[in-house]
Amino acid sequence: MTKILRTALALTVVCGVAALALSFVYVVTRERIASEARKELDEALALVFPEGENFTPIDLATLGPIPESKELQFLEAYEAIKGGKRQGIVVKVASTGYGGPIVLLIGVDTEKGTITGIRVLEHQETPGLGSNVAAEPFLSQFLGKPLTSPFTIGEDVQAVSGATISSRAVARACGKVAELLRGERE
Amino acid sequence: MNIFLPTILVGTLGLAFGLMLAFFAKKFAVPTNPLVQEIERLLPGANCGACGFPGCSGLAEKIASGEASPNACPVGGPRVWAELSRLLGQESGSWEAKRALLLCQGGEGIAQTVAEYEGVADCKAAHLLPASFKGCRFGCLGLGNCVKVCPFGAIHLDTESHLPVIDWEKCTGCGKCVAECPRNIITLVPKREQVTVACVSLDPGKEVRKLCSRGCIKCQLCVRTCPEGAITFENGRIVISREKCTLCGLCVEKCPTHCIIRVGEKLALLEVKG
Amino acid sequence: MREFWHYFKNGLLGENPVLKLMIGLCSVLAVSVRVDNCLGMGMAVIFVLTCSSLVISLMRNFVPNEVRIPIFIVVISTFTTIVDLVMKAYLPPLSKAMGIFIPLIVVNCIIMARAEAFASRKPPLYAVADALGMGVGYTLVITAIGVVRELFGYGEFLSHPVFPESFQGMMAMILPPGAFLLIGIYIAILNWSLRRAKR
C-alpha cells in the first residue's frame, strides 16, 4: 500500500512542478504572444486597406444578410476608419480550395465600391502551384475592381496556370464579399 | 492569472493516474521470466520498434528465447550489445552460441532436377521464377548465395552434392546467410549435439517421394517411435523439441528416408550418403 | 572531460539518430523544406533534449518503475511547451511555419529513446554530453536535407534566390516524395562512405 502511494506521489509531484513551471512561462509570454498576434493582424489589415488609420472589429450580422454558400465561410469583419469616418470594410473569409480552406482578408472601399486589397492569411495549397494564389501577380488582378464585377475565372480574372481550383476559390471569395457589401455602398 | 489552479489540477490528474497505474500494475501483475526482465532493463526501453520487434519487451523475449541476436537493437548500438552479451554469457544455462544449419539434404542425385537452369547463378533470381528447376519447391537451389554472403568464409559448396556445407568452427552464428536465403532453409540452432529434421517441405508425402529420396514424407513414424514424446507433427511439419529430446537416436534409425539427422557439436557437415 | 567528448561525438556520426538509428524521422522530413526552419527545429530539439536529459538524469534514482514513462514524458512535454510558448512570443513566423511539429517534439522518438537508454542510467554530465551530441547530429542531418530541398524546390538558399529568374522550382522536392527520396539517398551515401572507410 505504501508503495502504491509512493508511486502515485512521485507522479503527482512531477506533474505539479511541471504545471507550475509551465503556468509561470505562460504568464511571462502571454502578453507578448497576444501583442504579436495583434500586430500581425494590424499589419495585414493595413496592407489590404492602406488608407485606413485604425480598424475596429464589427459584427458580421450588421452588414446585412450573409450569402449562403457551402464552400465559403465569413469569419470576421473590421471597419476601416480614417479621420473618424468609416471608409471601408475588411472581411475575413475562408474559402475551400484544393488542399483545404484558404483564409483571406479582403478590403473594400465602401465609398468608391472597389476592392482595395486582398491577402492570403493561411492556406494548404500545393506548394509551387496552388500556393501561387497567395502571390502578388495573381492577387493584384483584383485591385481596384468594382464590386459589380462578375469575378469569374477566365472572364475578368486570369487563373494561376495549373491551379484553377485554388484560383476559383479566391475569386469566389471576392464575389461573395462583393455581393454582401454591394448593399453597404452609400 | 492564477498559476496555482493548473498546478493543483494537473497534480490531481497525476495523482489519479499514478494511483491507477501503481494499483493495476500490482493487482494485475503477470509473472514474467526474470531473464526477460533483466534483458529489458538493459535495452533502451524507447519502444521505437526500429528492431522490427514489437517494443523492447518484445525484443527482450526474443533475445531470451534465442530467436533474436543481442545486437538486434539499432538504438542501443554496440554498447547495449556488449552489455547484453555479458549478461547472457554469464548465464550460460539459458544462452548458447548459435550456428547456422541447412535443413535440406536434396543434393545432386538425391533430389530431382526437372529442368536445366542457365540463368544468373543466384538463388534469389532462380527463386523468382514461377517454377523451380529443382522439382522440390522448398529445397536448396545450390547456387551459393549463402557462400557469397558469409563474412567468415564458413560456407562452401560441396563439389559432389552442390549443397552448401557450413563449417561450425568458422561459423559465428551471425545470421547473414539465414537472412539471405530466399527459401528460408538455413536456420540458427544452438551449438550442441542435436537431432533435427533436415527437410522443410510442406508437400504431401506422395509428392515428396517423387521429388527427393531424402525428403520428409510425413509418415510420422518418428512421432510414434520417440519414447520421450519429443516429436510432434505441427502445421504440416515434424517438430522435434530440443528440451525433451534425449538424443537417443531411435528416430534417426527409423526414419525411412533418412531425413532426420544427428548434428555433431563440432560440425554441421551433413553426411550425404548414396 | 575526455568522456564528455566521447559521448558527444558518438551522436554526430557513429550513432547519428536520423541516419543510423532511424529515429526522429517525422520532423526531419516535414520541416526540412527551408533551411531556416531546419535550424529553428534543430535548436528546439537540442534545447528540449538537453534540458530533459539533464532533469531525467538528476531524477534517475527517485523514479518508481511503474510510472517511469509517464514521468519522463511529462518532463519532456514541459520543455516542449516552453519552447512552443517562447517561439510563439518571440519568433512568430518560425512558429507558424513549423505548426504542429513543435508540439510533436514531445513524441520525437530521439528524446524518449535517449531519456530511457542513456539519461536514466548515467550521471548528469554524460547525459548532457550525449543529448548535445544527438541534438547536433540531428540538426546537421536536417539542415543537410533542408539545403538541398530549398535549393531545388524553390531555387533559393535561406530565402535568397540562387538560380536565374527562369528557374522553375522542382515541385517534387517540396512535396513528401522528395523528402523520402533524399533521405534514402543520404543513408545510401553514408553506408557507402562507411564501407569505403572500413576498407
Place this chain on the structure above:
Amino acid sequence: MSTEFLTIFKIIVSAAFVDNIILARYIGLCPYIGMSSSVANSIGMGMAVTFVMVLASIVTWILWNYVLVPFGLEYLRIMVFILVIATLVQLVEILLKKNVPNLYRAMGIYLPLITTNCAILAVTFLGVDYGYPLFQVVIYSISVALGFTVALILLAGIRERLRLAKVPNFWQGYPIVFIATCLLAIAFLGFKGLVK
C-alpha cells in the same frame, strides 16, 4: 441526413487517403519503418494503433472540452494529452496482459510502441483543432488509423518482395525502403483534390 452522411464520408476519405498521415503528413514514421518488415507485424500494429487512437481521441476530446477550455488552460494541452496517452497505453497493456492473453498476444505486444508514436498525439491535436463534435472525432480517428494501416501494409508487402530482389550493395536495408516509400507517396499524391 444525407448531408451528414456526406460530411462523414468526406472525413473518412480525406483522413485515410488524401491526407494520409504517413505519406502526406509525415507523421508516425518510426513505427512505419520499424514495423513494416512483415505483413503480419504490420496488421498487428495497425490494430493496436486503431484501438489506442480511438480511445485516446475520445478521452482527450472530453478533457479538452470539459476541463481545459472552461478553465482557460489551453496551453497545458501538450502535457495533459501526452500524459493521458502514456497512462492509457500502459493501463490497456496491463489489463490485456492479465485478462485477455489471446488478444494481448495478437496486438498488445505492439502497445508499448505507441506511447512515442507521434501519430496518436497528432490525431488528438488535429481532432481538437478541427473542432469536430465527439462522434466525428471518433470517425476521424478511425479513418486516420485506417490510412496508417493501409500505408503500413502496403510497405510491408513491398518489403517482403524486396527481400528477394537484387539490390545494389549500399542501397540495401533502409535506403531502398525510403525509395519505395517515395514511390508510394507519389501514388498517394493522386488522391489530392479528391475532396473539395
